[in-house]
Amino acid sequence: MSKKIVLLPGDGIGAEVIYAAKEVLEAISQKYHKVFEFSSYDIGGIAIDNHATPLPDETVEACKSADAVLLGAVGGPKWDNNPSDLRPERGLLGIRKALDLYANLRPVKGFKNLLHASPLKEEIIQGSDLLIVRELTGGLYFGRPSERLDDGNAVVDTLAYTRKEMERIIDKAFQSAELRNNHLTSVDKANVLESSKLWREIVEEKKAEYPNVTVDHVLVDAAAMKLITNPTQFDVIVTENMFGDILSDEASVLTGSLGMLPSASLAEDGVGLYEPAHGSAPDIAGKGIANPIAMILSAAMMLRYSFDMNEEAQAIEDAVEKVLNQNYHTADLKNDNNGKLVNTTEMTQLIVDAIQ
Ligand code: NAD
Ligand code: IPM
Ligand code: MN
Numbered sequence: 001m002s003k004k005i006v007l008l009p010g011d012g013i014g015a016e017v018i019y020a021a022k023e024v025l026e027a028i029s030q031k032y033h034k035v036f037e038f039s040s041y042d043i044g045g046i047a048i049d050n051h052a053t054p055l056p057d058e059t060v061e062a063c064k065s066a067d068a069v070l071l072g073a074v075g076g077p078k079w080d081n082n083p084s085d086l087r088p089e090r091g092l093l094g095i096r097k098a099l100d101l102y103a104n105l106r107p108v109k110g111f112k113n114l115l116h117a118s119p120l121k122e123e124i125i126q127g128s129d130l131l132i133v134r135e136l137t138g139g140l141y142f143g144r145p146s147e148r149l150d151d152g153n154a155v156v157d158t159l160a161y162t163r164k165e166m167e168r169i170i171d172k173a174f175q176s177a178e179l180r181n182n183h184l185t186s187v188d189k190a191n192v193l194e195s196s197k198l199w200r201e202i203v204e205e206k207k208a209e210y211p212n213v214t215v216d217h218v219l220v221d222a223a224a225m226k227l228i229t230n231p232t233q234f235d236v237i238v239t240e241n242m243f244g245d246i247l248s249d250e251a252s253v254l255t256g257s258l259g260m261l262p263s264a265s266l267a268e269d270g271v272g273l274y275e276p277a278h279g280s281a282p283d284i285a286g287k288g289i290a291n292p293i294a295m296i297l298s299a300a301m302m303l304r305y306s307f308d309m310n311e312e313a314q315a316i317e318d319a320v321e322k323v324l325n326q327n328y329h330t331a332d333l334k335n336d337n338n339g340k341l342v343n344t345t346e347m348t349q350l351i352v353d354a355i356q
Contacts, residue, residue, distance in 0.1 A: 002035035003307055006066040008059065008095070011045040011088060012280025013290035014072025020292030020348040021070055021299040024319075027355045028303070028312050039066075043095060044074025044088035044280075054091030060098050063271060068306040070299060071095075071275040076282045088280075097137055101265035101273055102165065103172045104136040104244065105301075108251040108261065113324045117256030117333045120228060125254045128231040131180060132251060133173040134244025136265055138165045139195075141241050159195050161240070166202050168268065173238030174210040183235035184215045187223045187243055199240065220247070227251055248277050257332040259291030262298035264305050272306045274298040284331075288343050291330040293320055296351060319354035323347070 007022065009015035022038060029036050041059040048054050054074070063069045074088040084090070095101075109129045115122045143158030170186075177184045186203045188196035200217055207215055218226065220243045226233065227247060231254055239247065252258040261277035276294030284290055296316060304313035328342050328350055329335045342350065 002037050003067040004037050004039070004065070005302075006062050006069045007038055007040045008043045008063075008069060008071040009040065009046075010043050010072040010074040010092075010280065011076045012073060012282050012285035013278075014044070014074065014280050016072075016285075016288065016290050016344050017276065017292045017295035018070060018072040020344060020351075021295045023348050023352055024296050024316060024355065025299055027352045028315065031315070031355060032309075032312050034309070034312065043071070043091045045076050045079045047091055048079060048082070048086055048088065054086065054088050055094040055098075059091075060095065063095060063099060063273070066271055068302045069095075069099075069271060069273040070295075070302065071273055072295065073276065073278060073280040075280045076285070093141060095273065096265060097142065099265075099271055099273060100137060100267045102135060102137045102268070103169055103266045104132075104134040104263055105176065105266065106132040106134060106244075106248045106251075106261060106263045106277055107301075108132065108248070108254055110255050111260075111321055111324050113321075113327070114256040114260070114329075114333060116337065117329070117335060118253055119334075120253060124229065125231060128234075128254050130231065130234040130251070131176055131236045132244055132248045133169065133176055133236060133238040134248060135161075135165070135169040135238075135240045136244075137241075138162075139241035159193070159240075161195055161198070163198065163202065166199055167206070170199075170202055170206055170238060172266075173236055174206060174213055177213045177236040178210060181235040182213050184213050185223070185234055185237045186215065186217050187220050187237055187239035187247065188217065189220050189243075190217070191219060195240070203238075223247060224250060228253060252277060256334070257291060257330075259294050259330065259332045260297075261294050262296075262301055264298070264301040266305065272302065274302040274306075288345065289331050290344050291332050292344050292348050292351075293330075296320060296348070315355055316351075319351045322354045323350045326350075 143160035300316035
């Protein structure tokens with residue numbers, strides 16, 4: 001049966017890396033006789049330019065009736081001074097909310113041949129393999145009020161969660177830990193924030209339901225430090241929206257580049273959206289040098305989580321590993337050891353060839 005995949009290229013390198021993921025999926029389609037039907041819709045800055053809104057209704061409708069969604073990235077300097085409701089990022093937050101994508105899974109696993117690409121010492125990152133489970137539809141990003149007060153001389157943002165919103169992401173994290181190495185680190189700021197106190201209480205309550213999982217609580221500031229000094233202590237990290245945003249970019253340093261980090265944004269029941277953790281990278285957009293691997297690995301996550309195509313997903317991951325082992329790298333990945341520098345299309349073609 002054919003699978004309907006909606007592509008949301010977005011802005012900057014988003015469009016460059018979406019093309020790469022599509023090429024790779026076409027190679028999978030040929031090799032494994034799968035039928036993927038692609039359609040493309042505007043989101044972010046390009047949607048503002050074409051439809052005067054960062055999230056056109058037709059984009060939302062198309063996503064809702066798709067089997068899965070792939071998103072590149074949104075944003076760029078052209079729209080940075082727009083009013084808040086006409087910013088590209090609003091489109092991304094809007095589609096996450098519209099599809100109720102509360103669970104953002106960001107796996108951070110270093111490839112062996114990229115150990116030297118990280119500025120961190122090899123002996124520190126060796127063996128690190130963790131999963132950040134980031135809450136994606138609550139917290140500071142969505143709480144209201146969020147506005148200027150007092151003629152612009154004061155401001156308020158709101159960090160709001162319901163118990164139910166916390167419970168479902170914490171459950172997802174426990175379940176993820178059961179599928180991995182049975183250890184969960186809950187990251188919060190319970191020494192200051194009321195929201196974190198409730199979060200910690202819920203984690204403690206839920207422990208009884210997952211007796212095989214060991215749990216610890218780490219304050220977010222210390223967690224930031226531990227991630228880069230002793231990352232192998234982590235298996236699954238669960239945290240609220242903004243902490244997860246910040247910690248996942250930090251964790252990408254373990255893999256050598258932000259351009260390596262894929263993610264899956266999942267609903268309780270409904271269509272999943274797959275997006276690299278990185279943004280539209282205006283500093284390199286249009287140059288054809290973006291690393292497509294985060295996007296390609298996000299497509300592999302789509303095959304695994306939305307379509308149950310485990311063998312096909314593994315084929316993509318193996319192809320990426322093979323190409324990296326041959327010492328090919330994009331410009332964002334440091335390689336002093338006779339590396340072969342390639343651009344986005346060359347990297348994509350190498351991965352396609354490795355699949356075939
Ligand atoms: P960014 O992730 O776009 O870039 C940060 C740095 O990492 C840049 O130097 C960039 O060149 C590099 N980088 C990122 N992805 C790369 C890749 N695949 N290959 C090679 N290098 C890569 O973050 P930023 O510069 O802070 O933000 C730029 C814009 O992107 C902003 O408008 C921001 O709001 C938006 N953004 C969007 C998303 C998303 O759509 N999911 C995520 C993050 C940022
Ligand atoms: C991400 C991005 C987004 C976020 C922005 C662009 C709204 O940084 O997906 O990590 O903060 O969630
Ligand atoms: Mn981010």
